[in-house]
Amino acid sequence: MSSFVSRESDPNGRQFYCRKEKSLGVLCTNFLRLYDSGGVDSIGLDDAAARLGVERRRIYDVVNILESVGVVARKQKNRYLWKGFEAIPRALEGLKEEGFRKNFSAFASCNSAKVDMITLDNAAALLLGDGHNSTAMRTKVRRLYDIANVFSSMNLIEKTHHPDSRKPAFRWLGWRGNNGPVTSLDLKQPNKRIFGTDISNYNMKRNKGDSSIDWNSNQKENVPVIIRCKDLENDCNENKPDQHTKHSSKCVEFGPFTPVGVQTVSDSKNKIVSRIQDLERLAFTYHPQYNNQVLSDLFGHYVEAWKSWYVEVAMKEKTQKRS
DNA sequence: TTCTCCCGCCATCTC
């Protein structure tokens, strides 16, 4: 399986630098697509970097975040184990438990009205605690952008705006069994770039790596080919009125793929309450360990929001049945 | 000007 790609050039021979196609979100989507295809349970970092056409350093960025939600687990040096999307609910529950043990339950309860939405500034301030300076905040926010980029590509969160301040914020969507990496087809025509996307331009300095991959062209063998940055320029959207917005058909599709063995949205509605019980049983018997404190803490908050969402939907279901 | 986030340096860790 080969995956190296070449870059589109203009008539003068200059190469396009497409920031979007190098984003962590796109890289994560491609990574998941590559290893979710089945049959692969061992992931070599060098191999992944080569296949995805990125530097090894970027693979660390993605893998570390995926590890925090249970999709992969470190096996040994340079090697990770693919655990798949089925592991996500369990990992989230573990993080939730951890969050409860720390102070985030207090935070969640006192902000219950807007618990499903948080700005990165707020998240950074929360994680840093008292006495942080602006430099630390900036650094933390940068890291949170990275993390949010990956979660966004998995549809675990979505970008929105805070209703009061109109500042950019992120809403927890949670794992609903059919998330999978976001696809360009999931996005509407843009007014502006969204988080994790960008516009083409020239930059010879940044032409080293190359990760533009069209996984559709040869799905069976996962052989990627070049995609055109121009086709991706309209991927952007924010303030989506619903979670499953559509995208221009001329755009290249990075997905979609649905994790094997997970249920659909229509199924899930009827099983909300029983799923919560299932997850709590899982959490009771299994407590994964996470070394990244920031991720752990942030997830403590998000998982709490996730549970609130489920409970709210379950309540509405009950009310509707009664009426 | 602010938001966004890619990029790679370099300190620390692991083998």
Place this chain on the structure above:
DNA sequence: GAGATGGCGGGAGAA
């Protein structure tokens, strides 16, 4: 000691 890992912040693109 060498290679692996990942924290960190510069700086550039876009709104």
